[in-house]
Amino acid sequence: MAEKFVSEKTIKFLVHDVFDVSQLVQYPYFSDHSREVFDMVLDTALKMGEDLYRPYFEEMDRLPVSLVNGRVKVHPHVRTIMKECGAGGWIGAEFPYETGGQQLPLTISLLSEFIFNAANYSAAVFASLTTGAAGLIESFGSHEMKEKYLPKMMSGEWQGTMALTEPQAGSSLSDVTTVAEPTDKGYFKLKGQKIFISAADHDGVDNIVHLLLAKIKGAPAGVKGISLFVVPRERFADEGGLEFNDVNSAGIYHKMGYRGSPIVQLGLGEENNCRGWLVGEPNRGLAYMFQMMNGARIGVGLGAAGIASAAYYASLQYTKERLQGRKLSQKDPSTPQIALIEHSDIKRMLLLQRAVVEGSLALLTQCAIYHDLEKVLEGDQSEKYNLLLELLTPVAKSYPSEMGILSTSAGIQCLGGYGYCEEFPLEQHYRDMRIHPIHEGTTGIQGMDLLGRKMTMKGGKAAQLYIEELQKTIQEAREIESLRKYAGDLESAAKILQKVTAHLTSEVAAKKGPDYFLADATVYLEFFGYICIAWQWLKIAVSAVKALESNPAEKDADFYKGKILTMQYHYGYELPKINGLAEILTNSEGITVDATENLFED
């Protein structure tokens, strides 16, 4: 039996039962698709996960990337992956037909991406980064740019990247200093350094296309002076063919995990010969980049959920096979040992993992649905889904990333000492996971985004829409006898959320200013996350109860009961944590604002 890293049944349950993704085909943009097409796409993705990605999971970690004579070498299989992703139309599958896309709902391509991430996270980022970069060109690039770059990127021949970070500008993008000097030839001359750029050079493709932030000489200080450029590693030469564009690989990072994917340090314009082409208007680069960044943040959450999924199934399998100990009520040592999974503490750790994996995946799917609805609807309706997506993006990025640490750690713990050893995949999943709270905006940045920007934007409209979404689910659940209790729990939680939020936005922000208001934004994000995932679990439970009403076969019934069990776990073991967190958030004395550096010495 092939090693399991995702549950096909759970994915299809989310698609068809919980979110009814087929509702999208009623809109003209998606009208060529159908439930059958969606299933077919997912089936293909599952097969690719098994055949193309998973077999290289361990090898890409053990033989990591290297820098040889100024060029980055990756596992030779990366070229195969990029080719297959290109040939199969996976890069930019959600783009419109006219730019070579398939107008697939993001929801379906996201779930496919989840499968690839679970199979082999390092291997999956090459194509998804290219999709994101191509998406920027597709949305904001000139007609000429699209013609030049999109076909090569979407065929998997060229890699796309997003190049933001600089040595002095990590989380603080307003301090970007890469300079773009205008010329009269339609391009800019770039000079600067970029660090921590994923897939920014490698031999698995023929060229790299950087979507890169820089400042046009004389631009305003801060983020208002940032522009977006296309900067290929090799540019089109006037005489045809490609020529080196003075984009130099200065180094690669030796990482704890996520080792199959190169993270590169770039030097631009060392020979004063690096050309970049402006995307859209000057000084609007950050706004453009946020399209890719929001996508990338969802992608990070998805990566974390994928890794946690693979870790879960590996630990599940082990706990079913490994015999150890007896029930606590069984005192006779001559009775046979039982499987690990029969111990309550092991079941608790399995349920923790499931609650994180499936709860996160549901939230990510929810975000994708919002994205798809935003696209096909208009006016207020479109704005509604845009606001919901904006609000939930930091949560969809951070909850899987932070809880993924605990989830993969629980996976290790299920295996005991073996979980700590390379003979099992758990330790790699644990190492791979740790990148997620860092890249594409740290958890701290996400917390400030959620509380400082999203909860208050448009006079709190996004927050209000979100509460309405929760109420809708609460109402549905309330009509089901067995879920009434949980509907009540979520309603109470929503009230606590509103109370805490009001305290912070009205009391603290108004009286003490932004430094105090956002001091505990990370704690707020965690608090918000438990409630948000409780909402998703209640949704799942509603669908599971409904499915059970139609008397399914025993195995299917077990499947639905398993969902309800995991919902109960989240409500019993995770959601109550909001009480402590609410207390932290409302009683905060601002000690982290007031504490001065001299108190941190010994």
Added chain:
Amino acid sequence: MAEKFVSEKTIKFLVHDVFDVSQLVQYPYFSDHSREVFDMVLDTALKMGEDLYRPYFEEMDRLPVSLVNGRVKVHPHVRTIMKECGAGGWIGAEFPYETGGQQLPLTISLLSEFIFNAANYSAAVFASLTTGAAGLIESFGSHEMKEKYLPKMMSGEWQGTMALTEPQAGSSLSDVTTVAEPTDKGYFKLKGQKIFISAADHDGVDNIVHLLLAKIKGAPAGVKGISLFVVPRERFADEGGLEFNDVNSAGIYHKMGYRGSPIVQLGLGEENNCRGWLVGEPNRGLAYMFQMMNGARIGVGLGAAGIASAAYYASLQYTKERLQGRKLSQKDPSTPQIALIEHSDIKRMLLLQRAVVEGSLALLTQCAIYHDLEKVLEGDQSEKYNLLLELLTPVAKSYPSEMGILSTSAGIQCLGGYGYCEEFPLEQHYRDMRIHPIHEGTTGIQGMDLLGRKMTMKGGKAAQLYIEELQKTIQEAREIESLRKYAGDLESAAKILQKVTAHLTSEVAAKKGPDYFLADATVYLEFFGYICIAWQWLKIAVSAVKALESNPAEKDADFYKGKILTMQYHYGYELPKINGLAEILTNSEGITVDATENLFED
């Protein structure tokens, strides 16, 4: 400046101010010592940490152990370390004079060990394991055994181990099957396998002495049939010298971290020529082994606290040096960037680390003091400290181990992307840390030990003594105006602890039996831990306030204020978590007991 991994000032503050370790010299056993001797020992340990341990921290990870022709090779520096530890009297420093020890309080040798662990955890275990194994011989071995083994072990020429785990018996020791067959020659013939044995073979010493659990042929089933043996890798030959004792290194484990120390799989008696010597009486092996195991559990907590300490100081240094971003209230991007440590969210992550490191170290020191007092006092008084030590051992093992994951993770997060890279020590600390919730009894085992055994033993006497200890600290703090609030918080927490405990031991255990009673023992352990560490922090704060009353120099004042700040962090950000945990523990519906395996499939 040498890279900092521990705070000398904090260690000495704990020794002299918080715990007044010099009180011990009033007892005859410790009367040769003095405050000056304790300082001298610690100063030497600090120097050894810097010179002997830390320089090999990275190298021992990057060039890990190997198995070559059936022998385990470790870093050549291990031999130097063992020699120096032997020559300096560090192995068995707390043993009585007559067995070559120095009658040092455990408190002082534990704090020295903390320094070594922080400097280089993998390197520090060789000597501390030898101390533990030698301690078993010292306590329970025959005179002949002591003469044969102790000098070689205490000189660092021979390595000691504890060999419990077998392929079919990890957490379940009652399933040990290694057989010991009596002979008429004073020894037993052993046959069996041991796995996951730390330092069970290596070329940094001349011989290995296993303190090993096995069952004498015909012994009762379960733990009541386990005996303890001394099984050297090379035994004394009748004709003098040493000869191979048929203890074979069958494999080593390739671990995620803790890579400088070999974990070995042993085959005993493959040629039917493995001899073991019974320690103490037959079938009492587990009781004896618990002396070493309790010590080893404290040692694991200490290792975790040490690693977290090194991670904390590495992240502290970085956040002081690295400039990034501006205060949230500073909107002007042309102002200079500020150091990371000026951001509230960074300070929160630093305080989290400090609260874990110093709170854990205080608890471990508390345990050591109890051990020392148990040793020098008699009757009820001795029993009192024994009970307190027994009660707190699972907490002292698990709190640093589990919180250490979050603490080192916060350390990584302070560095952003650099924290994930090998260029900084954080990622290694994070990898090294993950062994601690596993070895010497998993966190699950510790939870069951605390709730199922320790809280109820002797009719709940240990629990009652513990509450009295808390009350003592609460009273002291209540007399200090600035600490009154926190004294009240701890008092409330103690009440919640008693309430939750009563619910579990009376309600659940009585009505539903042991499976339900202990189903959430791990959650209980976490809950207990926050309160226990709050107690330690209040103790620290009392000492800090008193020290501040004597108008110290500004730098010293900052030091004491830093302790109070960290106490406030624990009370503001960690202790409130008990509210959610109490709810989980009292409202548990037993879903982890009732859930059947068929619900875990997809």
